[in-house]
Amino acid sequence: MAEQLATLAGGCFWCVEAVFDDVLGVSAVESGYIGGQTANPTYKQVCGGDTGHAEAVRLHFDPDMISYGDLLDIFFHVHDPTQLNRQGNDIGTQYRSAIFPHSPEQEAEARAAIARAQVEQNKPVVTTIEPLAPWYVAEDYHQEYFEREGSSNPYCMAVVAPKLQKFRKSYAARLKRQEA
Template identity: 90%
Template sequence: MAEEVATLAGGCFWCVEAVFDDVLGVDAVESGYIGGSVPDPTYKQVCGGDTGHAEAIRLHFDPDIISYGDLLDIFFHVHDPSQLNRQGNDVGTQYRSAIFPHSPEQEAEAQAAIARAQALIPRPVVTTIEPLAPWYPAEDYHQEYFAREGMANPYCMAVVAPKLQKFRKSYAARLKRQPA
């Protein structure tokens, strides 16, 4: 089967990118912006909350190794889909929980994944399914941010590292490389 693409927003893209970089079957992860009204937005503009964009990741994956549904289950496991327009202390529509399907099949699977997540979470899941929109890659310094800067950045140590640890513990069989 041919490689597929998934686009997901679950708060700070550094967090979500770090998790999916470790997933077996994910060939590439790119941080970027989607869902807004300003062409070619900058990080500063998106952080200002006025562009309508979400910080998001775009994944290229092999569906023979991992299904879109399994990717969505991981997505729901590593962020809080019950927080409207925020993740923890990151507040604003740019940190919303959203899925941007690339096909009607992905949209149907997104609806099913939201239902699965809702069955596990006592609070309402507020994740939206939004139409696919223009994708704008984030600036180069955001790409692979946790891999490059994570251990030196207090935000990453406090926020990204625990999410990555939670993922690695719960999805050990899905890791590209086993932890040392």
Template identity: 80%
Template sequence: MAEEIATLAGGCFWCVEAVFDDVIGVGSVESGYIGGKVVNPTYKQVCGGDTGHAEAIRIAFDPEVIGYGDLLDIFFHVHDPSQLNRQGNDVGTQYRSAIFPHSPEQEAEARAAIVRAQPDWPGPIVTTIEPDAPWYPAEDYHQEYFAREGMGNGYCVAVVAPKLAKFRKSYANRLKANAGA
């Protein structure tokens, strides 16, 4: 079976990219922008909050190894889907929690994942399901940011590393590092 694509926005793309880079069945993760009104937006434009884009990741995955629903379960575990237009101190619509399905089947699975995740959150999940839209890869310096900058960047130390540690503890059986071990 061919690779499928999942497009998810869960706050800063550095955080969610680092998590999904570790997941078995994921071939690649690309940071980028989706859901806005400006063609070929820059990071500076998106951070200004006026383009309508979300910082997001595009995941290429093998559905015979990991299902789309499993990716969504991880997504809801590693960010706070109950925060409207923010993740912690990152505030604005560009940091919204959103799913951009690529098919009616993905949309149905996204709706089911929200229902599954709701009991884990004290407030309502505000994750939106938005139509697929043009995808704009983020600038090269954003790609694999945590892998390159990691513990040398204060934001990564304070925000990305704890999310990654939480994921690795909770999903040890889904880590590429543990595959076949």
């Protein structure tokens, strides 16, 4: 089967990108902006909260190796889908939890994944399913940010590293690189 795309917003894109970089069957992860009204937004504009965009990742994946549903289950495992317009200390609509399906089949699977996630939560899941919108690639310095800056950036050490560790522990069979 041909490679497919998945577009997900789960707070800071550095966190989500770092997790999906490790997932077997995901060939590329790109950080960017989606769901707003400003063409070609900058990071500064998006962080200001006035463009309507979410920080998101676009995944290229092989559905013969990992299903879209499995990607969504990982997505719900590594962020808090019960926080409206925030993830931890990152607050604003740019940090919302959202899924941007690329097909009616992905939309149906997104609804099913939200229902599965709701069973695991003791608060309502607020993740939205939003229409696919223009995708704007984030600035180069945001791509593979954790890989390059993670060990020296305090935010990464405090926020990204624990999420990545949680993912690696729970999804060891899905890792591209097995821990030594």
